[in-house]
Amino acid sequence: MRLRTTATGVLASSVAAIALLLGMAGPTQAATARSAHAVTAGGHGTDAAAQRSAAAKPAPAKDFVGPNVHLGADLPAKAGHQTATASTLAAWTVSLAITVRRPWVGRSTTLxxxxxxxxxxxAYYIRIFRNxxxxxxxxTGTTCSLSWTENTEMTDSFRAEISNFxxxxxxxxxxxxxxxxxxxxxxxxxxxxxxxxxxxxxxMGKPVTLTASTFDDVWASPYWIEIFDVTTGTYLTNCASGTVCSVQVSQAVATTHAYRAFVSYSSTAFPPSGTVATSGTSYVTWTTGPTIWQLGLSAPATAYxxxxxxxxxxxDVGTTAYWIEIFDQESGTRIAACPSSTTCSGTYTPTSPEGNHLVAFISALDTNLPPASIQASSNVAKIALVSPPPR
Structure with a gap:
């Protein structure tokens, strides 16, 4: 018997190409979350109340079985009613409520x-079935309730009925x-x-907000959302709960920094331990101006x-010494390089159902990722491999 109770929120999230930015500055769009922080590069979260300690993460709840619940396949006797077969109510109904449809392994849902x-x-019983x-x-009564936990990744099917012995x-x-x-x-x-x-x-000197978004709430799990400066290996912030975690960064000199987010154990070491999910790498370029190049990358979200x-x-990069280049982050391969015009296109075939991450730069002609002499960085475009449609 595997019984526990908890609750987890599920949010669907998807990645879309960031629209081409034509302005230099604007309001910071910090995402909200139960545990969000604002820091500068190399710093730590300033919101101490929101920065939960590891001890604050919830432990799996104790086993839960509601009143008058009989566990297992056998039934308790019903004196005076057990042999009856006819319904005594014109129209019976039963509904099955499930608290969490996508719990973490080792955590429960309540039925x-x-x-x-x-x-x-x-003569009737309320029954709950699994697979x-x-x-x-x-x-007896009108409700029948218990919690159920699985300790491995799997999908269970639950249903309820009212029936005789x-x-x-x-x-x-x-x-x-x-x-x-x-x-x-x-x-x-x-x-x-x-x-x-x-x-x-x-x-340079202006703030940028980095926002990590997960598909699942990490609160009812042993994991945290963590954000790092990959260029320096510096821990920036983490969030113990929710699906969104934000941090503000800034650089005082002209430079490009790479940033990455993880779902992992709480750790200030890079890369963090216990990682179960890793984002693509987001690049941010701080420049001296006065002209600030802007670069956007568009791609379909899925492809077969x-x-x-x-x-x-x-x-147009044609009158400059720079190129527009597009890279596959997973392989480090350059997909396209264009010496002129405002647009640059390339052909790409995704290889991962979880998604391949692409990024573009205005930079020197270079096959390395990241390339040399970066003048502008693009948003990350994510393309997931899907099955072809039926013929």
Whole structure:
């Protein structure tokens, strides 16, 4: 028996290409979260109340079984009613509520079946099934509740019914008896994370907000959202809860820094230990001005074959010594290099269902990632490999 209770929020998140920025400055777009911080590069979070300690992370809750719940496949006797077979109510209904549809491995979801009337004075039981096998039943009352935990990644199917002792008379189901599946609950041990910057090219000294977004709330897990300066190996901030974590960075000299976010154990060492998800690398370029190049990168979010990716600059590089270059972050391969115009396109085929990360630069002609003499950096474009459509 595997029983526990907790709650986790699930948020769907996706990556879209950042629109081409034509202005130098603007309001900082810091994302909100239960644990968000504002720091400068090389610093630490200034919001002490939001910076939860490792001890504050919730431990798995104790096993939970509601009142009058009988665990397992057998049933408690119902004196005076057990042999009855006819329904005593014109129309029975039952509903199954599930607190968490995507819990972390080792954490639980709570299942509560609610009947339209008390089954105590009747021949009926409230039953809860997992993958077709009964895991709980109640001979009295209107509710039947317990928590359920899996310790490995898997998907379970749950359903509830009201029926007599032999199940020869099933008077209510949830989901409906015609449904081929029950309610799906998926236990997961990993998640996805993306990192964005509100500006990727900006005047030196000005602040940039980095925002990490995860698919799953990390609160009911042993993991944290952490953001690092990859260029210096410096820890910037972490967040114990939520799906969003932000930090503000700035550089006082003309330079380009790389940043990356992780879902990992709480750690100030780079790379952090216990990592279960890593973002693409976001590059931010601080320049002296007065002209600030802006560069955007667009690509489809999914693809099953080669697609066109396009970088668009705010100025034509043809009259300069610089090129527009596009790179695949995972392989470090340069996809395209263009010596002139405001646009540069290349052909790319994704290789990962989790997504490949692409980035563009205005820089010297260079096959290395990152290239030399960067004048501007783009947003990160993420392309996930998908199956081709049926013919």
């Amino acid at each position: 509560t079946a609610t009947a339209s009337a008390d089954v105590g004075p009747t 077709g096998s009964q895991i709980a039943s109640c001979a 032999t199940r020869s008379d099933v008077v209510a189901n949830d989901p409906d008896a015609d449904s081929p599946f029950g309610y799906q609950v998926t236990w997961h041990a990993s998640t996805t994370i993306d990192l964005t910057a509100n500006y990727t090219s900006i005047t 074959r080669a697609v066109i990716v396009t970088a668009t600059a705010s100025l």
